[in-house]
Amino acid sequence: MQHIIQKYKLDSIFLPFLAIFVTCLFWYVIAGKSVITEKVDDFGDKIKVTKRAGLSADLPTPVETWTASKPYIVEPFAKRGELDQGILRFTWMSLVLVAQGYAIALIIGTPIGFFLGLSKPFTKAFDPIIQVLRPVSPLAWLPLGMILFSGVKIMDGEGRTTFGASDAAALFTIAICAMWPTVMNTAVGVRAVPQDYLNVAKVLKLSKWKTLWKVLVPATLPYMFTGFRLSLGIAWLVIVAVEMLTGMPGVGGFLWQQYNANSYAHIILCILTIGVVGYVLDRLMSVVESRFKTA
Amino acid sequence: MPLIEIKGASKGFGPPDNRTEVLKNINLSVEEGEFVVIVGYSGSGKTTLINLISGLVKPDTGTASISGEVITGPGPDRGLVFQNYSLLPWLTVEENIALAVDEVFKDWTKEQRKEHVAKYIAMVKLSHAAHKLPKELSGGMRQRVSVARTLAMQPKVLLMDEPLSALDALTRAQLQDEIADIWLNNKTTVIWITNDPDEAILVADKVIPLLPTAPATLGETMLVDIERPRDRKAINHDERFKKLRTQLITTLLDAKGRTKVKSSVQISLPDILPEDLNRPNSYQFLNRTGPKRRSDKNREEVEVAA
Numbered sequence: 001m002q003h004i005i006q007k008y009k010l011d012s013i014f015l016p017f018l019a020i021f022v023t024c025l026f027w028y029v030i031a032g033k034s035v036i037t038e039k040v041d042d043f044g045d046k047i048k049v050t051k052r053a054g055l056s057a058d059l060p061t062p063v064e065t066w067t068a069s070k071p072y073i074v075e076p077f078a079k080r081g082e083l084d085q086g087i088l089r090f091t092w093m094s095l096v097l098v099a100q101g102y103a104i105a106l107i108i109g110t111p112i113g114f115f116l117g118l119s120k121p122f123t124k125a126f127d128p129i130i131q132v133l134r135p136v137s138p139l140a141w142l143p144l145g146m147i148l149f150s151g152v153k154i155m156d157g158e159g160r161t162t163f164g165a166s167d168a169a170a171l172f173t174i175a176i177c178a179m180w181p182t183v184m185n186t187a188v189g190v191r192a193v194p195q196d197y198l199n200v201a202k203v204l205k206l207s208k209w210k211t212l213w214k215v216l217v218p219a220t221l222p223y224m225f226t227g228f229r230l231s232l233g234i235a236w237l238v239i240v241a242v243e244m245l246t247g248m249p250g251v252g253g254f255l256w257q258q259y260n261a262n263s264y265a266h267i268i269l270c271i272l273t274i275g276v277v278g279y280v281l282d283r284l285m286s287v288v289e290s291r292f293k294t295a
Numbered sequence: 296m297p298l299i300e301i302k303g304a305s306k307g308f309g310p311p312d313n314r315t316e317v318l319k320n321i322n323l324s325v326e327e328g329e330f331v332v333i334v335g336y337s338g339s340g341k342t343t344l345i346n347l348i349s350g351l352v353k354p355d356t357g358t359a360s361i362s363g364e365v366i367t368g369p370g371p372d373r374g375l376v377f378q379n380y381s382l383l384p385w386l387t388v389e390e391n392i393a394l395a396v397d398e399v400f401k402d403w404t405k406e407q408r409k410e411h412v413a414k415y416i417a418m419v420k421l422s423h424a425a426h427k428l429p430k431e432l433s434g435g436m437r438q439r440v441s442v443a444r445t446l447a448m449q450p451k452v453l454l455m456d457e458p459l460s461a462l463d464a465l466t467r468a469q470l471q472d473e474i475a476d477i478w479l480n481n482k483t484t485v486i487w488i489t490n491d492p493d494e495a496i497l498v499a500d501k502v503i504p505l506l507p508t509a510p511a512t513l514g515e516t517m518l519v520d521i522e523r524p525r526d527r528k529a530i531n532h533d534e535r536f537k538k539l540r541t542q543l544i545t546t547l548l549d550a551k552g553r554t555k556v557k558s559s560v561q562i563s564l565p566d567i568l569p570e571d572l573n574r575p576n577s578y579q580f581l582n583r584t585g586p587k588r589r590s591d592k593n594r595e596e597v598e599v600a601a
Contacts, residue, residue, distance in 0.1 A: 197383060
């Protein structure tokens with residue numbers, strides 16, 4: 001038995017499944033179960049009363065979660081209504097928003113990182129501000145974004161708002177929260193460029209521009225990509241909070257709406273989706289990252 | 296007029312209250328086409344000396360000049376071969392050299408530059424590896440790329456900062472011969488820095504010891520009048536070689552002897568006695584006895600069999 005497990009490396013498949021099973025079991029134990037009792041009502045008729053009982057009475061069991069989530073998973077791209085769509089359709093909406101905010105974060109964050117890495121006075125001047133702004137929660141940034149972009153309103157031909165204050169605020173929040181790892185890692189990367197490479201640039205008398213593109217940027221790329229990867233993780237974290245607060249359609253928005261609709265099974269569906277998508281994004285970025293590792 | 300001239304240069308590092316003087320009163324003049332080797336101990340300021348010429352370091356006093364013009368910064372007229380090769384790891388051999396060529400010969404056409412790069416890759420016998428990345432090459436091959444990159448800039452003077460010290464002895468010998476050959480064919484001025492006296496005499500016209508006084512100064516120039524090309528096997532038995540080597544090593548060793556400084560350091564030995572392993576291990580966390588110290592132990596009972 002032991003050698004079969006070793007031979008086929010079953011433990012790397014078997015053990016995670018065991019852990020999942022144990023977790024589900026624990027979930028089942030604490031989840032509420034429907035208890036049906038017979039009762040005589042005021043009119044003398046026998047009626048059946050369904051009550052939920054258990055450690056956490058409102059928490060659906062794994063099976064209930066699956067039954068309730070099935071329509072969203074089996075038809076992941078269905079659109080039954082504005083707030084009743086397949087789970088992947090919601091995920092896609094969230095991903096589009098994340099991609100936009102993330103792109104803004106990288107476009108702004110990378111140059112700031114380079115300035116911080118290259119200039120000591122710049123670092124000294126802006127480091128306190130960055131250190132203070134960095135730990136601020138997305139929940140705190142969103143209202144500020146609403147105020148900042150309160151005047152934003154882009155309408156299509158029929159007078160419907162296609163890009164309003166809440167969209168701008170959402171992008172602002174994702175960008176400003178996701179920016180910091182890129183900024184910090186780029187700065188560290190620029191400072192870590194070996195003096196030898198800079199000496200080569202000096203001896204060859206490369207122009208500032210050429211030194212930047214031929215020496216600094218390639219030497220910093222591995223650090224930058226570590227930052228990009230961390231930033232993407234944060235952007236995906238922020239999206240849920242942003243969608244909850246603004247009511248935008250997406251996984252986070254769906255989650256909040258289902259909570260308000262007392263449809264608790266769907267909350268678990270959303271949590272699992274968010275987790276899986278976050279994991280996949282992180283894997284993808286680490287593949288990209290490892291391609292840029294030089295020497 | 297000498298091509299490279301250093302007059303009364305000195306250089307120190309660090310803040311005024313904790314300053315280390317590295318070089319003092321350096322006078323050096325190198326004529327065009329000369330092969331000069333500066334020999335010195337590790338850490339005696341050789342790299343600082345060559346950086347004065349390359350322009351990466353500015354002297355505190357005195358001047359360094361090339362063709363009569365004071366050196367104020369690095370420039371492509373002084374090609375520097377780095378001790379650690381300093382190839383850019385994300386560029387191939389060809390791209391590394393092209394980076395230098397494109398910068399120095401801006402007014403050439405693309406084809407001219409490409410041909411020029413290929414010519415120098417061929418000169419260091421690396422045509423088969425032109426599209427490889429530095430990490431795919433051996434140490435010796437990397438240093439050949441570095442030499443090719445520097446030569447391709449067609450500098451007035453080739454500065455080599457311990458170019459072979461990171462290589463194994465056999466590769467080093469091979470590269471010494473190759474670089475000496477390249478020099479014979481091109482007749483560029485070379486200033487070569489090394490810590491190996493044999494290497495110095497083998498390749499040089501002139502050997503100058505850098506004496507490890509603190510701060511370091513240059514010793515007397517020794518002329519190497521052994522005809523080229525030099526055969527490394529035969530030269531070991533050459534009387535002139537033996538004499539020069541003895542002279543060079545004696546100069547360097549004597550200078551080192553003179554700079555010896557006496558200093559005393561107080562050493563405190565550990566005071567803890569070995570633990571008695573026969574005593575059962577206690578799991579007591581409070582009131583632990585801690586290690587026994589020699590200074591605590593005033594009385595010791597020793598049983599002696601009568």
